[in-house]
Amino acid sequence: MAPVWDVTVFTKNRDRLLGTEVASKFFAAVLAxxxxxxxxxxxxxSVAGTLIEAWASMKSFRPKDGSGEALGPGRNGERDFHAEKRSDETHASTTDPDARLARKSNGQASKLCYAGHVVIENRHGLAVAATTTQETGIAERDAGEAMMAGLDRAARSTLGGYKTYxxxxxxxxxxxxxxTPHVTxxxxxxRSAIDGRTTRHLGYAVSQRIRKRVEEVFGRRKEIRACAAPCCAGWSGSDGASRSASPPKPPSGCRSCWRRLPDWRRQQASTR
Known part of the structure; x- marks a missing residue:
């Protein structure tokens, strides 16, 4: 009988797996x-992007010059953000300096995030390219250009996307x-960057209908993995910049799953 797999094998090699880009190599092997x-x-x-919540709380988003109100007493002290203007130019997270302040839409709360991007082919809904970047406000368009430039595709292609593009x-x-950009x-x-020369064709309407399939990629990840936030801090850019120092991580590898474990199971995993 084969021995039971020990979760600490992954726990001890987590940083090695992240540093060697195993996920991207596995993705390339699947495509091949x-x-x-x-x-x-x-x-x-079709292309789309999503926000990935960083492993950092808003309490860690402090002024870069070291000013600001100190946290209250206790392990999880309170901090008053009222009337404080915060932006990426003046503030940075002490836990994850690479994270950027972003929100999905007007009226929603801003969070420290990264940006995830996916390109799918429309016939079968399969993801053919994916990447993660810092949230810069134009990250979706920059990533879309980079992913399309690296795809093995027909000489004349179409790309569906929402109005951000x-x-x-x-x-x-x-x-x-x-x-041909079939964007909303x-x-x-x-004034829109595309006109009737693009929108009058039947293919544009088809692309606009099918492009919504790309959201299923993000939905499956959040449903199957049961988490919308990464289990590490920092971001490794294309320039080879090193990752930020990671905060303590739960041995289970997923913050959401870790919270659902009973107390006795958490204590058992932490003492391994």
């Missing part, structure tokens, strides 16, 4: 699989690559 590869050649794609710079960049028109108080 003989059973998967015939499904991938396509001229029709409706900018002149992005539309021009896609045109230079031979990609952002005409609320501004």
């Amino acid at each position: 699989d003989p059973e998967v590869k015939p499904l991938l050649p396509s001229a029709y794609f 409706d900018t002149r710079a992005f539309v021009r960049a896609m045109g230079d690559m031979g990609v 028109q952002h005409a609320n108080g501004r």
